[in-house]
Amino acid sequence: MAKNMVEQITNMDEDFAQWYTDVVLKAELVDYSSVRGSMIIRPYGYAIWENIKNALDTEIKATGHENVYMPLLIPESLLQKEKDHIEGFAPEVAWVTHGGDEELAERLCIRPTSEVLFAEHYKNIIHSYRDLPKLYNQWANVVRWEKTTRPFLRTLEFLWQEGHTCHETDQDAHEETVKMLEVYADICERVLAIPVVKGQKTEKEKFAGAKYTYTIESLMHDGKALQSGTSHNLGTGFAKAFGIEFLDRDGKLQTVHQTSWGFTTRIIGAMIMVHGDDKGLVLPPAVAPTQVLVVPIAQHKEGVLDAAYELQKALKSKFRVGIDASDKKPGWKFNESEMKGIPVRLEIGPRDIEENKVVLVRRDTGEKLTVEQQNLETELARLLEDIQKNLYDKALQHRINKTHAVESMEEFKETLAKEGGFIEAMWCGKQACEDRIKEETQATSRCIPFEQERLSETCVCCGEGAEQLVIWAKAY
Numbered sequence: 001m002a003k004n005m006v007e008q009i010t011n012m013d014e015d016f017a018q019w020y021t022d023v024v025l026k027a028e029l030v031d032y033s034s035v036r037g038s039m040i041i042r043p044y045g046y047a048i049w050e051n052i053k054n055a056l057d058t059e060i061k062a063t064g065h066e067n068v069y070m071p072l073l074i075p076e077s078l079l080q081k082e083k084d085h086i087e088g089f090a091p092e093v094a095w096v097t098h099g100g101d102e103e104l105a106e107r108l109c110i111r112p113t114s115e116v117l118f119a120e121h122y123k124n125i126i127h128s129y130r131d132l133p134k135l136y137n138q139w140a141n142v143v144r145w146e147k148t149t150r151p152f153l154r155t156l157e158f159l160w161q162e163g164h165t166c167h168e169t170d171q172d173a174h175e176e177t178v179k180m181l182e183v184y185a186d187i188c189e190r191v192l193a194i195p196v197v198k199g200q201k202t203e204k205e206k207f208a209g210a211k212y213t214y215t216i217e218s219l220m221h222d223g224k225a226l227q228s229g230t231s232h233n234l235g236t237g238f239a240k241a242f243g244i245e246f247l248d249r250d251g252k253l254q255t256v257h258q259t260s261w262g263f264t265t266r267i268i269g270a271m272i273m274v275h276g277d278d279k280g281l282v283l284p285p286a287v288a289p290t291q292v293l294v295v296p297i298a299q300h301k302e303g304v305l306d307a308a309y310e311l312q313k314a315l316k317s318k319f320r321v322g323i324d325a326s327d328k329k330p331g332w333k334f335n336e337s338e339m340k341g342i343p344v345r346l347e348i349g350p351r352d353i354e355e356n357k358v359v360l361v362r363r364d365t366g367e368k369l370t371v372e373q374q375n376l377e378t379e380l381a382r383l384l385e386d387i388q389k390n391l392y393d394k395a396l397q398h399r400i401n402k403t404h405a406v407e408s409m410e411e412f413k414e415t416l417a418k419e420g421g422f423i424e425a426m427w428c429g430k431q432a433c434e435d436r437i438k439e440e441t442q443a444t445s446r447c448i449p450f451e452q453e454r455l456s457e458t459c460v461c462c463g464e465g466a467e468q469l470v471i472w473a474k475a476y
């Protein structure tokens with residue numbers, strides 16, 4: 001029986017997409033709802049999100065931002081005020097047309113993002129340079145009517161935070177855009193143990209209405225990329241469309257410079273696909289709802305359960321500790337804790353009690369350690385730190401192994417077909433080449449990395465003078 005549970009997961013090298021679906025369902029992260037493409041985030045999945053959210057919220061506030069809440073509904077006229085923005089989002093907007101039985105005089109859209117709501121509000125509350133900067137953030141849900149959907153990765157409705165800020169100068173807006181990209185990169189690398197590449201989106205891939213978009217890109221186990229967070233310098237586009245003006249230090253009327261930036265529940269999908277294995281989830285200790293699971297062995301024997309509960313109590317102030325004292329067999333409990341990606345399993349049985357020891361088992365490597373009870377707290381702290389680091393190092397090594405520089409289209413196609421991963425190639429800067437590459441290889445430009453390298457002098461596609469190195473990949 002215990003074995004069955006694991007056998008029910010598809011092998012990841014056999015069918016990665018099916019493996020992913022199996023894991024999100026079996027680890028009890030989500031359930032499907034009756035609306036196509038919507039997901040129910042179950043308590044275990046939500047607890048992971050809350051840990052990510054808390055870590056990010058702390059950094060958002062530490063960098064001087066305040067949380068606010070904007071309405072869910074946007075009048076159509078408001079959405080249409082910024083031309084590029086509405087063009088970019090129109091195909092995936094959901095509309096409310098009726099209130100009860102009554103048809104509305106103006107349709108309302110369910111926010112796909114809230115730039116226009118913030119812009120309208122900022123117009124009302126910003127008058128002077130003394131009102132700047134305005135550094136707002138909101139935690140909310142948004143709706144985008146996606147055609148194909150997958151839990152966490154692409155759903156009709158998802159959770160996120162969106163930051164929206166106003167500044168006196170373009171330089172201030174630029175610095176904010178960089179600062180928040182760094183915050184995202186730090187959350188990914190330090191908390192989620194996902195290494196990222198930082199760079200700029202091409203004109204084609206940038207946010208609708210932005211001056212430019214910065215992004216962090218990460219690489220999944222199957223060699224596909226995932227955009228993991230974006231930070232946009234909006235320039236004065238929205239501010240001009242909405243008339244957000246202020247009197248500057250010389251008493252002259254100026255237009256504000258804006259930014260926006262977002263980080264979503266997609267990142268949970270990334271975390272699953274970066275760290276998971278054939279036994280299920282592997283969670284970085286920093287976000288694991290349970291970091292240590294105590295499993296009593298031969299729990300029917302006298303004193304075992306008491307000792308297990310005592311351990312849990314003793315460790316509770318330092319770690320997130322769970323206990324499985326159910327009547328399931330230990331083998332079942334082991335499999336279940338592996339499926340759920342719990343970083344450390346702590347086994348305690350009659351013999352361990354007698355010898356004042358416990359057995360610790362790492363989820364990431366399967367390694368077993370016998371530890372004296374008096375050293376347990378120190379050992380656990382060290383172990384969790386080591387697991388966090390090991391996950392990051394492994395993911396980074398994987399990305400390095402799966403990053404290939406190419407100099408011709410032939411080499412591009414061959415490498416992508418054989419290896420997947422990040423393809424580094426020089427680009428002339430013309431969208432025609434970007435389009436052709438996508439058409440011929442299905443790879444999209446992920447970013448123009450900040451860390452540039454001059455691989456050659458010619459564009460991989462047209463052979464004309466190259467401007468920049470671009471990272472290309474098939475992406476989620």
Ligand SMILES: [Zn+2]
Pocket residue numbers: 427428429430433459460461462463464
């Ligand atoms: Zn070209």
